[in-house]
Amino acid sequence: xxGVILRGSVMTDITIMLVxxxxxxxxxxxxxxxxxxxxxxxxxxxxxxxxxxAGELRPKLILMDIVLKGEMxxxxxxxxxxxxxxxxxxxxxxxxxxxxxxxxxxTEPFGYVLKPFEDREIQSAMEMALYKHEMEKKLKASEExxxxxxxxxxxxxxxxxxxxxxxx
Numbered sequence: 001x002x003g004v005i006l007r008g009s010v011m012t013d014i015t016i017m018l019v020x021x022x023x024x025x026x027x028x029x030x031x032x033x034x035x036x037x038x039x040x041x042x043x044x045x046x047x048x049x050x051x052x053x054a055g056e057l058r059p060k061l062i063l064m065d066i067v068l069k070g071e072m073x074x075x076x077x078x079x080x081x082x083x084x085x086x087x088x089x090x091x092x093x094x095x096x097x098x099x100x101x102x103x104x105x106x107t108e109p110f111g112y113v114l115k116p117f118e119d120r121e122i123q124s125a126m127e128m129a130l131y132k133h134e135m136e137k138k139l140k141a142s143e144e145x146x147x148x149x150x151x152x153x154x155x156x157x158x159x160x161x162x163x164x165x166x167x168x
Contacts, residue, residue: 014038014059014130017059019077020071020092021045029063029092036123047072047080054081061110061126061133066093066100075100079107088133089124092117 016038020026026043027139033040041057046069062081075084076160078089090106090111102111110129113122 014061014126015041015057015059015060016126017041017050017054017057017087018043019045019047019050019062019064019068019074021065021067025065032119032122036119037091046070047074047077050074051080051084053084054087058085059087061129062087062089063088063092063126066091066095066104068076071124075103075107077106078109082107088129088130090122092122133151 015035016033018026018029018033018040020029020043026045030040030043041059041147042053044053048070050062050064050068051072062078064074064078068074068077074091074093078091079088081089088110089107090113091109092113092115093100094115100114110132111125113125128137
């Protein structure tokens with residue numbers, strides 16, 4: 001079915017990219033997501049690789065741990081992915097201290113789920129993130145449409161005023 005999977009009785013093409021550096025945790029999360037009907041495109045353990053692969057794979061959603069292997073943590077990777085690809089990200093982490101929350105917050109995540117988590121908890125967060133992201137895209141498109149309409153109106157109005165102000 002080429003990227004399309006069944007979830008319940010509904011056809012869906014929700015693809016997930018998992019960024020997690022602990023292999024046992026990553027395998028568990030992958031299995032749980034697949035049992036819920038999501039397609040996991042891959043598991044990546046560094047921020048640098050997450051950015052590169054997000055651009056190549058273009059998942060519908062990314063689940064991102066905060067502490068990763070390599071120089072870049074999940075927060076920095078999430079910020080870069082959001083800037084480059086506008087893919088919604090949910091943090092899936094064991095960290096809830098104030099400093100981490102403040103850093104994560106500015107990346108405008110679509111969720112922040114603490115490990116360990118229940119299947120229903122992550123599924124709810126994912127469904128809400130996907131819905132919110134879709135609504136944001138529609139809002140941006142609508143804003144762009146009306147911005148262009150106002151610009152055209154102003155341009156035509158200026159032309160009319162210029163014509164009317166010319167001496168006869």
